[in-house]
Amino acid sequence: DIEYLGKSIRGQGAWDLVKQGLVMVPEGRGVFARMTIVENLQMGAFVRNDKAGIAADIDKVFGLFPRLKERATQLAGTMSGGEQQMLAMGRALMAQPKVLLLDEPSMGLSPIMVDKIFEVVADIHGRGTTVLLVEQNASRALGLADRGYVMESGEVTMTGEAKALLADPKVRAAYLGE
Numbered sequence: 001d002i003e004y005l006g007k008s009i010r011g012q013g014a015w016d017l018v019k020q021g022l023v024m025v026p027e028g029r030g031v032f033a034r035m036t037i038v039e040n041l042q043m044g045a046f047v048r049n050d051k052a053g054i055a056a057d058i059d060k061v062f063g064l065f066p067r068l069k070e071r072a073t074q075l076a077g078t079m080s081g082g083e084q085q086m087l088a089m090g091r092a093l094m095a096q097p098k099v100l101l102l103d104e105p106s107m108g109l110s111p112i113m114v115d116k117i118f119e120v121v122a123d124i125h126g127r128g129t130t131v132l133l134v135e136q137n138a139s140r141a142l143g144l145a146d147r148g149y150v151m152e153s154g155e156v157t158m159t160g161e162a163k164a165l166l167a168d169p170k171v172r173a174a175y176l177g178e
Contacts, residue, residue, distance in 0.1 A: 019047045021098030029088040033077025037068050040076050040087055044094030061090035064120050082113030089120060099130045106137050118144060138175040142166040
């Protein structure tokens, strides 16, 4: 079973989870390819009714990702992978999540884009949003995290403070190539 805020969320639809503040950015980004950047961001706010707040949050997303502002009317499907990842994260933020689930946000991105994505994840966390990050770049993820969980073949094999896991010789050998 999966519990969120002390209650089972088994069988609940995505709509209900987003209304409760649980928002996910899936692996593969999942942008609405035939919609513009602004339209994608507006879709992220589909559970909200506050037009002024939505407009202000679009501006906040544009502050985090200036490239999206430059291309606000561009169709999402014509963007690079890194730009789509920025858009997917921005769209998720439009729902004002309490918990943001990120599945492999750096996969397939250039080193510069990876730096930007991790910078924004740190900023989101710094603003008080809980972030659950699933990431194969163990070094970057543990460098950012408070807690870490190491999984092997679908089983949690280690857990603890991220800094301790980052310093653990077994983790360093198996996941950091040392």
